[in-house]
Amino acid sequence: MKIATYNVNGISSRLPVLLRWLAKEQPDVACLQELKAPDEKFPLMDIQLAGYEAVWIGQKSWNGVALLVKGYEITNVVKGLPGDPADEQSRYLEATVNGIRICCLYLPNGNPAQGPKFDYKLAWFKRFHYRAKELLQLKLPVVLAGDFNVIPAEADAYKPERWVNDALFRPETRAAFEALKAFGYTDALRHLNPDAVIYTYWDYFRDAYNRNAGLRIDHFLLNDSALSLLQSAGVHTQVRGWEKTSDHAPVWITLQA
DNA sequence: ATGTCAAGAAAATCTTGA
Numbered sequence: 001m002k003i004a005t006y007n008v009n010g011i012s013s014r015l016p017v018l019l020r021w022l023a024k025e026q027p028d029v030a031c032l033q034e035l036k037a038p039d040e041k042f043p044l045m046d047i048q049l050a051g052y053e054a055v056w057i058g059q060k061s062w063n064g065v066a067l068l069v070k071g072y073e074i075t076n077v078v079k080g081l082p083g084d085p086a087d088e089q090s091r092y093l094e095a096t097v098n099g100i101r102i103c104c105l106y107l108p109n110g111n112p113a114q115g116p117k118f119d120y121k122l123a124w125f126k127r128f129h130y131r132a133k134e135l136l137q138l139k140l141p142v143v144l145a146g147d148f149n150v151i152p153a154e155a156d157a158y159k160p161e162r163w164v165n166d167a168l169f170r171p172e173t174r175a176a177f178e179a180l181k182a183f184g185y186t187d188a189l190r191h192l193n194p195d196a197v198i199y200t201y202w203d204y205f206r207d208a209y210n211r212n213a214g215l216r217i218d219h220f221l222l223n224d225s226a227l228s229l230l231q232s233a234g235v236h237t238q239v240r241g242w243e244k245t246s247d248h249a250p251v252w253i254t255l256q257a
Numbered sequence: 258a259t260g261t262c263a264a265g266a267a268a269a270t271c272t273t274g275a
Contacts, residue, residue, distance in 0.1 A: 009275085013263060034275090036264075061264060062274075109275060149275095204261035204275095247262080247275080 001098060001257045003029040004236075005145040005218055007106070007201075007248035010036040011064070015043055017245050022050045025236060027252060028070055029097055031104035031145045032056075034246075035064025035090075042066065055079075059090040065104050065146070072098045081105075083127040091124070098257055100226065101138055103131075105146035110167030118167050121149070125176040132221075133183055141226035141257070144185060147248065148219050150177045152187065155197070156216035168217060185221035188253050189233045200235055201248045209240050218251045229255040 004027040008014045011032065022030065030052070035042065039058040047054050047068060056066035057079050067074065074095050081092035091106040105128070110121030135142045151169040154160040163169035181187065189198055199214025208214065222230060233253040240249040 010263065111275080206260070208261095 001029070001100075001255045002027045002252055003031070003102065003143060003145065003220075003255065004250050004252040005031040005033070005104070005147070005220065006250035007033040007147040007218060007246060009034050009246040009248065011043065011066075012037055012041060013244065014246055015046060017239065017242055019046060019050055020242070021236065021239050021250060022052070022068070025250070025252070026070070027068075028072065029102060030068040030250075031093075031102065032066040032068065033064075033104070033106035033147045035059075035066060036061060037064055055093060055095060057090040057093060063090045063106060065090060065093050065106050067093050067095055067097075067102065067104050069097050081124070081127055082131055084123075087124075096140070099140060100255070100257060101135060101140045101142045103135070103142070103144045103146070105144065105148070107147065107149045109149050110173065113165055113167040113170050118170075121167060122172055122176065125173075129176070129179060129183070132180055132185065136184055136223055139225075141229055141255070142185075142223040143226050143253075143255075144180070144219075144221040146219070147217060148177065149217055150174065150219070151215055151217055152177050152190070152219070156199075158199070158213040158215070163215075168215070180221055184223055186224075186227050188220040188222050188227070188230055189216070189235075189251065191227070192230070192233050198235060199237075199249075200251050202240055204247050218248055220251065220253050226255065229257050231256055
């Protein structure tokens with residue numbers, strides 16, 4: 001079973017790239033982030049013609065996440081990260097697919113660090129910690145997938161010294177990511193490739209992709225049950241080089257399931 | 258600091274967020 005996560009950076013403007021990627025790679029599950037479109041603008045017809053069913057939560061202009069699934073039922077859907085009914089940002093979806101609990105998340109960027117946006121990021125992380133712990137009580141494989149907006153370590157940035165004061169790399173942010181690992185979640189890509197240079201995002205500025213000036217900020221975190229099923233993982237790097245593409249590339253894992 | 262994208266407001270460029 002192949003599960004992918006892809007920050008599409010606007011599903012309307014990236015639809016051709018999304019459909020091209022789905023046709024080429026045929027993931028069983030695709031977690032999408034940054035739809036940047038309200039619910040009613042979700043291109044369900046095109047997604048279904050590509051062979052997928054979907055659940056999504058949209059939002060005008062910003063955020064928005066979706067779960068695309070081919071060939072399996074989507075059950076027990078949770079829309080929105082539990083814990084704050086006042087939070088109106090569409091950043092979180094959960095569902096069970098083929099017996100696996102899959103969370104699609106778009107963590108807040110948080111810049112500029114120090115300020116209300118950074119506070120929101122840390123508060124969101126705290127709520128996510130609570131939910132991630134709850135999920136460990138389920139007797140299911142759990143996969144946390146998405147754009148975490150976290151550079152976990154120096155090895156995950158082309159020039160880490162440039163990011164020391166950025167919300168993606170601040171000590172508070174890295175500590176919050178480390179806390180998830182301490183609860184019992186494993187960073188799948190780093191687990192299988194301890195020493196590799198792996199990037200999932202390249203800035204549109206200054207020809208970053210062609211210089212491979214990237215960051216690793218899209219992640220798969222697996223509980224022990226999911227980790228025992230893990231077969232392989234990677235990044236569809238070439239998609240970042242396509243015309244009218246997102247600034248992120250799709251990331252994928254395969255599970256023996 | 259640099260300078261790329263796309264959407265929205267509003268009416269051609271400017272602002273915003275990433």
